Structure formats: structure tokens, C-alpha cells
Amino acid sequence: MDFKEIEDIVKFIxxxxxxxxxxxxxxxxxxxxxxxxxxxxxxxxxxVAAPSVVTASEQKIEEQKAEKEAAKSERxxxxxxxxxxxxxxxxxxxxxSFVEVGGTVKKGQxxxxxxxxxxxxxxxxxxxxxxxxxxxxxxxxxxxxxxxFLVEIA
Amino acid sequence: MFHKILIxxxxxxxxxxxxxxxxxxxxxxxxxxxxxxxxxxxxxADEAICIxxxxxxxxxxxxxxxxxxxxxxxxxxxxxxxxxxxENAEFAEICENCGIKFIGPSSSSMRLMGNKIQAKKxxxxxxxxxxxxxxxxxxxxxxxxxxxxxxxFPVIIKAAAGGGGRGxxxxxxxASFGNAFHTAKNEAQAAFGNGDVYIEKYCEAxxxxxxxIMADKYGNIVYLGERDCSIQRRHQKILEEAPSPxxxxxxxxxxxxxAVKIAKAIGYTSVGTVEFLLDKNMRYYFMEMNTRIxxxxxVTEMIxxxxxxxxxxxxxxxxxxxxxxxxxxxxxxxxxxxINAEDPETFIPCPGKITSLHMPGGxxxxxxxxxxxxxxxxxxxxxxxAKLIVYGxxxxxxxxxxxxxxxxxxxxxxxxxxxxHRKIMNDHDxxxxxxxxxxxxRFA
Numbered sequence: 001m002d003f004k005e006i007e008d009i010v011k012f013i014x015x016x017x018x019x020x021x022x023x024x025x026x027x028x029x030x031x032x033x034x035x036x037x038x039x040x041x042x043x044x045x046x047x048v049a050a051p052s053v054v055t056a057s058e059q060k061i062e063e064q065k066a067e068k069e070a071a072k073s074e075r076x077x078x079x080x081x082x083x084x085x086x087x088x089x090x091x092x093x094x095x096x097s098f099v100e101v102g103g104t105v106k107k108g109q110x111x112x113x114x115x116x117x118x119x120x121x122x123x124x125x126x127x128x129x130x131x132x133x134x135x136x137x138x139x140x141x142x143x144x145x146x147x148x149f150l151v152e153i154a
Numbered sequence: 155m156f157h158k159i160l161i162x163x164x165x166x167x168x169x170x171x172x173x174x175x176x177x178x179x180x181x182x183x184x185x186x187x188x189x190x191x192x193x194x195x196x197x198x199a200d201e202a203i204c205i206x207x208x209x210x211x212x213x214x215x216x217x218x219x220x221x222x223x224x225x226x227x228x229x230x231x232x233x234x235x236x237x238x239x240x241e242n243a244e245f246a247e248i249c250e251n252c253g254i255k256f257i258g259p260s261s262s263s264m265r266l267m268g269n270k271i272q273a274k275k276x277x278x279x280x281x282x283x284x285x286x287x288x289x290x291x292x293x294x295x296x297x298x299x300x301x302x303x304x305x306x307f308p309v310i311i312k313a314a315a316g317g318g319g320r321g322x323x324x325x326x327x328x329a330s331f332g333n334a335f336h337t338a339k340n341e342a343q344a345a346f347g348n349g350d351v352y353i354e355k356y357c358e359a360x361x362x363x364x365x366x367i368m369a370d371k372y373g374n375i376v377y378l379g380e381r382d383c384s385i386q387r388r389h390q391k392i393l394e395e396a397p398s399p400x401x402x403x404x405x406x407x408x409x410x411x412x413a414v415k416i417a418k419a420i421g422y423t424s425v426g427t428v429e430f431l432l433d434k435n436m437r438y439y440f441m442e443m444n445t446r447i448x449x450x451x452x453v454t455e456m457i458x459x460x461x462x463x464x465x466x467x468x469x470x471x472x473x474x475x476x477x478x479x480x481x482x483x484x485x486x487x488x489x490x491x492x493i494n495a496e497d498p499e500t501f502i503p504c505p506g507k508i509t510s511l512h513m514p515g516g517x518x519x520x521x522x523x524x525x526x527x528x529x530x531x532x533x534x535x536x537x538x539x540a541k542l543i544v545y546g547x548x549x550x551x552x553x554x555x556x557x558x559x560x561x562x563x564x565x566x567x568x569x570x571x572x573x574x575h576r577k578i579m580n581d582h583d584x585x586x587x588x589x590x591x592x593x594x595x596r597f598a
Contacts, residue, residue, distance in 0.1 A: 084205055084222035116222035117252070141226035143204040144219065145188060 085116035163235030168195035187213030231255035313342035314350035319389025365413035377410035394450035399587030456488035509567035
């Protein structure tokens with residue numbers, strides 16, 4: 001299961017009422033548990049591979065691939081909510097969103113608004129990179145520490 | 155009735171409030187810090203929202219976070235429990251301004267009673283006795299010394315913005331007065347943001363007797379009897395009982411009526427507790443009024459059969475008190491032991507992971523707690539693990555039942571004060587009802 005697939009699934013789930021989702025494939029198992037007002041739990045269990053004869057060169061390629069994957073997940077950071085409030089993707093209605101998936105973002109750049117007690121709080125990115133995923137729907141309530149964006153850091 | 159209430163607290167009192175809401179058919183929102191993720195209140199409530207990191211000031215004392223949480227969940231009311239924001243008049247006012255019902259009295263009542271100097275002045279006007287005092291705050295040391303001499307040593311220096319046993323300095327002799335006065339002012343400023351202090355005569359070996367009152371917004375006020383909370387360590391209660399072995403019917407009704415008179419005079423609504431000291435001559439002196447639900451409310455519930463938290467919520471909704479004073483009957487005897495995660499000898503708090511847990515039960519045994527096995531007691535908040543409450547037909551039966559319950563209770567993984575409570579249950583003076591606020595210091 002590659003990252004893009006997981007990201008697509010997470011995005012898809014976010015837009016529905018689904019509370020628990022489990023997907024099993026030969027290469028692994030994905031379990032997502034959404035809490036209303038609670039942080040989502042995403043569990044990824046790689047399949048335990050059956051022992052097989054692997055040649056030296058095949059092993060090297062596998063290692064390189066694993067390193068690449070690990071490096072990729074290390075480069076993935078979350079922007080989390082510093083407060084309780086309502087998440088908005090744009091400064092006001094009918095105006096363009098601050099960021100889109102695939103767009104680049106710089107440290108300090110405003111990525112969204114969290115409205116609390118009638119005050120609009122601009123939330124800034126702590127990272128330079130690319131928006132890989134937007135985890136919250138426009139107008140949804142968020143709690144302290146809730147992941148808002150996945151950013152692949154440059 | 156409210157549709158949804160947000161509980162701005164944690165631990166056992168959050169559980170208590172959630173239970174009362176459930177019985178009333180009200181949906182509940184629990185707020186929690188990162189240290190309380192997966193805690194019992196978050197599992198029992200219909201919704202749970204993380205409001206901040208572990209430190210109280212960033213979570214349970216974080217007004218904007220809590221108000222936001224109420225807004226995003228559409229909670230119509232906030233119950234503050236005890237401690238944290240429960241007696242924070244600014245918070246109550248912010249709730250009022252945001253159209254959220256604060257389950258408690260008005261912010262003006264809280265402000266008045268929260269300032270201990272103002273509170274005493276109000277009560278003096280009603281001819282309820284207060285201990286000889288400075289009749290106001292004192293700014294300089296010379297005035298203070300004169301007043302102290304006039305009152306007569308020993309005296310206590312108290313913070314105007316203090317309360318709950320905090321911000322008090324006992325001074326026995328004029329020689330130590332100067333130092334104590336300055337320290338008291340500095341500590342008051344640091345702890346409460348207000349360096350105003352007053353001086354009061356020190357009462358020798360009194361009992362701490364408090365009266366539970368309840369008031370609706372139509373002017374009906376009743377008292378639910380007294381609690382004797384004399385067993386304290388450094389002014390923190392560890393064991394409470396109701397009724398007090400020291401009171402007879404006449405004294406009970408006199409003190410009850412005094413408490414009601416005070417509540418009426420200040421236009422108080424919701425539940426509250428008026429605290430008195432009872433001296434050896436059976437004279438009672440007003441000390442302070444607590445404008446919140448108290449930790450030890452269960453003992454009053456056991457002897458009156460009244461669910462104080464449910465009534466508090468009904469009162470907040472605007473209902474009338476459903477009973478008259480003559481209908482309130484006190485039956486039997488109840489004792490509560492506060493089980494804390496602390497070293498039984500040094501009293502140092504001992505947070506940690508609970509490895510084994512068994513709570514007692516049976517007739518007349520009640521446990522109010524939020525802990526469970528493999529629960530980790532966080533170090534950021536108070537050390538209360540559980541309130542162990544018993545009821546008996548009379549005081550002897552209650553003591554016996556508590557002794558059995560303390561025998562049965564098991565909490566492993568953290569140190570607790572259970573051994574101390576067992577000693578108290580076996581103590582000759584305690585069994586004879588001979589306690590005063592110095593009991594525990596004589597005890598060790």
C-alpha cells in the first residue's frame with residue numbers, strides 16, 4: 001500500500017460519516033478509527049512477509065526502497081491545531097482557500113483560520129514544504145492537538 | 155431542561171456531574187488535557203474535547219479554550235465543578251456574556267464572597283458573629299501590629315483573596331509578627347494576585363462546621379444540615395462527617411438559619427456552603443462562604459437523601475426548590491474519607507501507575523472516583539484518588555462500616571493515605587466524637 005493510496009483513503013473517509021474503517025490487503029492492513037471530537041486513530045500494519053530466498057542484489061533494492069519510504073515518512077509532518085475552534089480554509093466565504101493539496105507552503109505562511117469565540121485566529125505553518133493532505137473539512141470543529149495538514153517538508 | 159452541558163473539570167467530580175446529567179437526560183461534553191486522554195470522564199461523556207496540554211493553566215484554567223469547546227459543541231451550560239474555575243467570577247461573567255449558563259451563582263455573588271474582607275463585612279451587618287478582626291484590610295505593619303495587640307495574640311493573618319485554607323499565617327507572639335505580616339502579603343500577592351490581608355483572632359481548638367445551603371431564583375433558600383470537617387492537615391480537609399457529633403437540634407437550626415440569612419442578604423442562588431468555626435463554648439463564628447459544590451457534598455446527600463448536583467442543575471435551569479425546610483429530614487450518619495495518592499507519613503503526593511485496584515461495596519458504601527486499574531495518576535493536578543463514603547443508622551455503625559470498607563479497599567502501585575484513615579477510625583477520641591481542627595496534628 002503506498003502512501004498516496006493511504007492519503008486518498010484518509011481524505012475520502014474525512015468527508016463521510018464513517019467512524020471505523022478497516023482494509024486488509026496482501027501487503028498489509030489499514031485501520032482508521034474516527035472519533036467525533038476525538039483524534040482519529042490510524043493504524044498501519046505491514047503484513048509479516050513469509051520468509052523467502054532473496055538474492056543479494058534484490059535485497060539491496062529492497063533496502064533502498066525501505067530507506068526511501070522511511071525517509072519519506074520522516075519528511076512528513078503534521079500541522080496540529082493549537083486551540084479549540086472551527087476550522088476554515090479561507091479568510092472568508094467566496095474567497096480562495098489559503099492552501100490546496102499539492103501547493104507549496106513556507107514557514108510562517110497562513111494555512112487556515114481557526115475561529116474561537118467570534119475571533120478569527122490565523123494559523124501559520126511551522127514548516128517549509130508541500131501540502132500533502134488536508135485532514136479537516138471546511139467548517140468542522142477541531143480540538144487542541146488535532147492534526148490539520150500533512151506537510152512533506154522540503 | 156438543558157440539552158447539553160459541558161463539564162469544565164476532571165477526575166471524580168467530572169464523573170459525578172456526568173452521572174447527574176445522565177439521570178436528567180442531558181447530553182454531556184467532557185473537556186480534557188492531554189494528560190487526561192482516555193480518562194474515565196472522557197469515556198463516560200457523550201462527547202470529549204481536548205482543550206490543551208497537561209498544565210492546568212493551559213487546559214482546565216484556559217478560559218478561551220473552554221468557552222470555544224462549549225461553542226463548537228453547542229453546549230448550553232457549563233458546570234465548573236470545584237477548584238479550577240469554579241469560583242472565578244470573571245469566568246462566570248464571560249459565560250454570561252457568551253450566552254452560556256454558568257451552573258453556579260451569579261458572578262456578583264462570587265465576587266462578593268470571594269473577597270473574604272467584603273464577605274465578613276456583609277455578614278457582620280447581619281449580626282452574625284465573626285471572630286474579632288481588623289474590620290478591613292491592613293496596608294502597613296504599624297497598623298497591623300496595633301490591631302493585633304488589640305485583638306490579642308495569637309492571631310491569624312489571612313489573604314483577602316485567599317480561601318480554602320490557603321494564604322494563612324498563625325502568629326503567636328508580637329516578636330514574630332513583623333516578619334509574618336510581610337511574608338503573608340508577599341505570598342498573597344504571588345498566589346492570588348492581591349496582597350490585601352486582614353487579621354483575625356486565633357480561635358483555640360475549634361470545630362470546623364459548615365452548612366450546606368440551596369437557593370432558587372425566587373427567593374427560596376433552604377439548609378441541608380451541617381458537615382463537621384474538623385479533621386484537616388494544613389487546613390486541607392481529609393475526613394468529613396454529617397451530622398456533627400457536637401451539634402444538637404437547636405444549634406443546628408440556629409446555624410442553619412444564620413447561613414440562610416446570609417445567603418438571602420446577598421441574593422444568592424444555586425448551591426453553596428457557609429463555613430463556621432465552633433468554639434469550646436459552642437459559639438459559632440462566620441468564616442467564609444464557598445460559592446460552589448464542595449468535595450464533601452456526598453455526606454450531606456447520604457443523610458438527607460437529596461442529590462445535590464442534580465438539584466444544582468435544576469436550579470440553574472430556573473426551577474424552584476422542590477421541598478420546604480420542614481421537609482428536609484436528617485437521618486442516620488455519614489462519613490467520607492478522602493483517599494489521596496500520597497505518602498501516609500510525609501504526605502508528599504505520589505503520582506504513578508495503579509497496578510491493582512479493588513473498591514469496597516455493599517449496603518451503605520459509596521465510592522466516588524475516576525481511577526481504574528492501569529490508570530496513571532498524573533502529577534499535574536490534585537492527589538485525590540477516591541472519596542470513600544459510608545452511611546450508617548448512627549455514628550457507631552458508620553464508623554464500623556468505614557473501618558470495614560477501609561479494610562477491604564485495595565489500591566496498589568501508588569502510596570495512599572489509607573493507613574492514616576484506618577488509624578483515625580480506630581482512634582479513641584475520634585470514636586468518642588472528640589475532634590477539633592488540631593486533631594490530626596496531635597495524631598501522628
